[in-house]
Structure formats: structure tokens, C-alpha cells
Amino acid sequence: MTDLPAEFQLIARHFRPLAGPGALELRDDAALLTPPPGRQLVLTVDAMVAGVHFLPDDPPDLVGRKLLRVNLSDLAAKGAVPLGYLMTISTPKGTPDAWFAGFAAGLARDQVEYGVTLLGGDTTSTPGPISLSLTIIGHVAPGTAVHRFGASAGDEIWVTGTIGDGALGLAVAQGRLADASGFLLDRYRLPQPRVGLALAGIASAAMDVSDGLVQDLGHICRASGLAAELRPDWVPLSDAARTAGPTWLETCLTGGDDYELLLAVPPNRVDALRTEAARAGITVTRVGHFHSGPAEVMLRLASGESLAVSKGGWSHF
């Protein structure tokens, strides 16, 4: 009985070093968490499956970091401060130890960067592809979490960073697009969650852009009962995305995997947004506005022409 099964050795070697306060060194059935006094908890979970959400030969450290970061991005959209996470890892028999080592090394690096620790987890085998899940816990002052609903007619639409790099990076990974600098591939593999942007009192609604700017803007429209007018020529593109050329613009606006924040901002809060973004060192750009009307997204081109957006793309009136 002093021999430990392989699963326990795996946990001890790779995951115990990630464990933080309350994790009981991952030796127990459950973790303990004393909530920060007077704060409200924010919880979210995402799954990632090899072949669906990442490529089977992606470097394992980047897989670990992406798993953590897509969840951090959801916390960022609430204006929440990250606290800790739990994780499940299902791997095919024969997954090399180096994969686990790389995966854990990526998590270790981002734990430091984002101030979170591992609270608990479960490792299992699977006859299928690597399947991961991560539940993250953050906190906000009670009642200050920003939602998808809450935008008003007249609120401006703002985004952080640049839009479309993730979708173009996937095209690079699939060999459909050149990327001399590696910038786009890096943006696809390693999102930059915009944690640290204090949204309370600034944004009337927010979400992170994971399904594509147009589709996610549609989510805010439906949740808030508003129409949106999006200005494609205002959407901030990286130099690499501009280099790809105008034929890729639709991919940029609908492709997903941006993990930038999409914000509804009342006009009288725009100065506060600019100040807070400057403090956090995050670029923000206005890309349109909300108005009364059926919950849908219209594209207003620089020419003045309007395009109605349908699922998966757009079409002329």
C-alpha cells in the first residue's frame, strides 16, 4: 500500500506545485475557500477538447495557458478579480509525461501572471481526445458585476485591443494564411484576457468576444433588447490583420477567439473608460452604437451603405 498508483504520482509531480491556499496540497476530496469578506463570488467554467478548441500538436504549455486564459477572460468581462480554479484533465492512455509537464509549466507561469492558484481537480483517462475543463472563481463588490444585459439606446460600442487576430491565427495554423512574424498564430494560441479593467460604473453591459464580434454583439442586443450599428471601418485591426488584406475582414468580424472585451458605454462614461483603459495600459476603440429597434446587428459602411448580418456572415439588403 505504500506504492501509489500512477494517477497519484502524476498529481504529485505536476499539479501539487500549482496548489494554493485551501487546496490541501490536492491530497483531499475537496478544497476549502474562505470567501473574501463582503465580496460577491463570480464563477464560470469552460471545456476545451483537442481537435475542437485546440490542435492536438499545439505545445502543451500553450494549451494550459489558453485553458486558464479563456476563463480569465470571462471574469474580465464581469470586472471580477481572479481568485482560484479547479480543473479536470482526461487524457488518452500513453499521453507522455512531457505533455503533463509542459501543460503544468504553462499554468504555473500564468498563475504568477494573473494571481490565481489551483484549488482542486480530477485526472482521468479517456478513449477519446484530450478533454479539459476549468472552473474559475473570482470576486466583485456586491452588485457591481457587469452583465450582457443593461445596455441602453445611445450607448456607444467599444472594444479592447484588436479584433480578428484569433480567427486569422486559426487560418494560419490550418495553412490557409501566411504569417511571417508569427503574431497571428500567437494571438490564436495565447489569448490576452483583459483582467484588471475596472468596468463597474463605466460599462452598462459587457462580454468577452469568443464567438466573433458580430455574433457576440448580437448576444448583447438580445440580452439588452436593442439594435446595434457596427462600423466595420472603425474596428481596430492589428498590422498583421491589415497585411492579410480586405478579403479577410469578414473573418475578422465573425471568426471568434479574440478574447477582447466588448463594452456598452454610456456617452457620459466614455471619459472614465478612457482614463481607466490608460491606467490599465489597454487600448480601447469605439466601433458603433446601440439604438432602439429589433435585436440585430447592422453594419454601416464608410460609404453609408447598410448591411444586414445573417448567421455566419452578412448579405446586402
Next chain:
Amino acid sequence: MTDLPAEFQLIARHFRPLAGPGALELRDDAALLTPPPGRQLVLTVDAMVAGVHFLPDDPPDLVGRKLLRVNLSDLAAKGAVPLGYLMTISTPKGTPDAWFAGFAAGLARDQVEYGVTLLGGDTTSTPGPISLSLTIIGHVAPGTAVHRFGASAGDEIWVTGTIGDGALGLAVAQGRLADASGFLLDRYRLPQPRVGLALAGIASAAMDVSDGLVQDLGHICRASGLAAELRPDWVPLSDAARTAGPTWLETCLTGGDDYELLLAVPPNRVDALRTEAARAGITVTRVGHFHSGPAEVMLRLASGESLAVSKGGWSHF
């Protein structure tokens, strides 16, 4: 943009009815949870993969209930009160709507039975088998959670319910054992988590029996730095397990999937255990004791003979 993708329809139809306070109707990026004032949170997560943790043709309502119950069992081992849960569901394309309906119906039933609600989740596709994860949150009075460590020499070893039915039920499902009444198969498919047993001040250490009584007793031995003497003839067996006969005893003691509680109880707390168990309507049985020595499990037979237990079974000295 008013057409919702299939994923959102799936969530709306099957999972929104499970959403509780703070889940924001599953319409947002994250859930909100106001922790019960003055309580410590207890968190745990388990993954279940078709073909590993359940059989692909298991009824989906039982799969959902088992997923929830194995996590409730971990909370029970801490003496925690269940609060809510988050979940990920990765399914192959073409998984019939009836599977999701059944899965959600099972969860709905157990949500009522155990007083928990769904806080959030993520649904994805997978090229592999159905892969599930569930993170559950409960609470305890600060400092009262029971751990795997903490047992002392002289503490008695107690278990709830009957041991071995889960492992025998798996043998039934695999066609290796007859089960005229269906009792064993039911025990395998639908664990009975022992939530509601107030362990604080009674058990010096505890865990739930998921890997098998002998192996899990070994976990408490290692965590507490003690040896254990287990009395096989004292281990409580169901009528169905007794009917299977003595050749199945080793399976009962090492086979796992019991989801009963394994407790270390100081002799002067045994009366309190009996009183609390009677109050909760849960049977408890003494099966041995801890003593000083190397962290291992010895079986003491009724004949007085001792057996050393090795990984996966046991052997004579």
C-alpha cells in the same frame, strides 16, 4: 441574428430550467454567488467519460444523477452542505436530443432531492465519447471541515451503508454476475451520497469510498501517518452481495464505486456517531481500527490470521 445557434437552443431547452439564483438564467458569461455569511466554502470537481466512468448505453438520467452524486459524495465526506454546481458537457455530433432531455431530467430530480441548483456551464462538441465534468460548491462552519488526515492511533474505523455493491453492480453490467433483483446494478448506477451526516466533532478523519475500501483506507493511513487493521468479517454487505458468495468478497473490498463514507472515530465519539447516524437515518458499522505503524492496511481474519494488502488485491504473508 434572431436565429440562435443550436448550442443556445439546447441550453435554453434543457438546462435553463435547472438554473438557480445567481445563474443569470445561463444567459451570461459567469454566475454570481453571494457566499453564506460566516461560512467557509468547500469545492470539488469530478470528470466522467463514457466508456470509463459509465457505459455508453446507460440511461442518460442516471448518468446525470451519478455525475451530481459522486460530487455530492465528496462534499458529504467533508461534512459540507451542498449549495450549487457548474458543469461541462462535451458530446459527439448527432447526440440525440432525447439524451440531453434525459440527462437534464435526472439532474432536475436530484436537484430537488439534494437542494442544489445549476450555476453555470459549457456545452461543446467532441470527436470522442461523451465527456462530462461537474464542479460543486458547498459550505461548512469555518474550521470544521473533516479531512483525510487527522486520525489518531486507537481511533475506530467506521463505514456507512454497505460496501461492495457498486463493484458487484459493475460486474452485473458487464454480464459477469447475476442480479435477479436489480439491486446491485442500481447501486452501481445510482450512488447514495451520504450528505446530511454532520461529521464535525465526531470524525477525526473521513473520505468517501470511491476507489475501493482497502485503497481508500490506505489514503487515510498515509494522510494520517497510521496503520489500519481492517476486519473483513465485520464489513457490512448487502443481502445481494452475500448472495453473490465469498468468491466476490475481494471485489467488494477493493472494487470501488461505493460512495459510502469511511470514518475515523475516536472511541469517545462513537456514541455521538451512533446518535447522529440514527438521526440522519444512515446505518454505520465498525470495521476495524487505526494503530501506530507504517502507513498500510492489514486484514485481520476471523481466524486470527493476518493478510498484507498489496496494490489491487491481497496476499498471504
